[in-house]
Every structure is written in C-alpha cells, then in structure tokens.
Amino acid sequence: MPLAIQHDRKARRFHTEVEGAQxxxxxxxxxxxxxxxxxxxxxxxxxxxxxxxxxxxALEAARAEGWKVVPACSYAAVWMQRHPPYLDLLG
Structure with missing residues (x-):
C-alpha cells in the first residue's frame, strides 16, 4: 500500500499517518x-x-528544489549510504 506522504513546507517536515500513528x-x-x-x-x-x-x-523533494542534503539524523545518513543514487545530494 503506497503511503500518502505530505510535505509541510512551513513546519519543515514530511509526515504520514499509518493506523492512527503519526x-x-x-x-x-x-x-x-x-x-x-x-x-x-x-x-x-x-x-x-x-x-x-x-x-x-524528502530526498526527492530536495532534488526537485536543487537543494543539498545534510543527514544529521543517523537513520537518514545510513539510508543515503545504502542508496547510492542519492549520494550526489550530500552537501
């Protein structure tokens, strides 16, 4: 089942709800x-x-905007290392 991920630019976050959990x-x-x-x-x-x-x-949005990415979150850092097509976004 695809997730309905929303980008809240004002709050600077991406979010989705799954079974009532944010x-x-x-x-x-x-x-x-x-x-x-x-x-x-x-x-x-x-x-x-x-x-x-x-x-x-988040990385697709960054690419579309022409932004570089710093993965200060450990999960995001590991994710990027495991997905080499996104390493060009590292800033």
Whole structure:
C-alpha cells in the first residue's frame, strides 16, 4: 500500500499517518541546504518501510528544489549510504 506522504513546507517536515500513528521526518533549511534532523516512526507501525519512504520523499523533494542534503539524523545518513543514487545530494 503506497503511503500518502505530505510535505509541510512551513513546519519543515514530511509526515504520514499509518493506523492512527503519526510518522514524521523533520528538517531545517538554510542556504539551499536541507538538514534532516529527525525521522520518527512509532514502534506500533515500525518495520514496514515507513521511515525509508519518508527519507526518499524528502530526498526527492530536495532534488526537485536543487537543494543539498545534510543527514544529521543517523537513520537518514545510513539510508543515503545504502542508496547510492542519492549520494550526489550530500552537501
């Protein structure tokens, strides 16, 4: 089932709801550099690839905007290393 991931530019986060649980990726933006600060998926809906989908959505948005990415969140950093097509976004 595809996730309905929303990008809230004002709040600087990507989010989706799964079975009533809020899942988020938060970031900061300065000088066209997106710093991913937090990825959170509640344990009750974990293990379904939700965090992965959030990171991918954020990186696709960064690519579309021409932003570089700093994965300050450890999950996002590992995800990027495991997905080489996104390494060109590292800032």
């Amino acid at each position: 899942c988020v990726l938060e970031y900061e933006l300065a000088s066209a550099v997106m710093t991913i600060t937090h990825t959170g998926v509640p344990p009750e809906v974990g293990g379904r690839g939700i965090a992965s989908a959030l990171v991918q959505a």
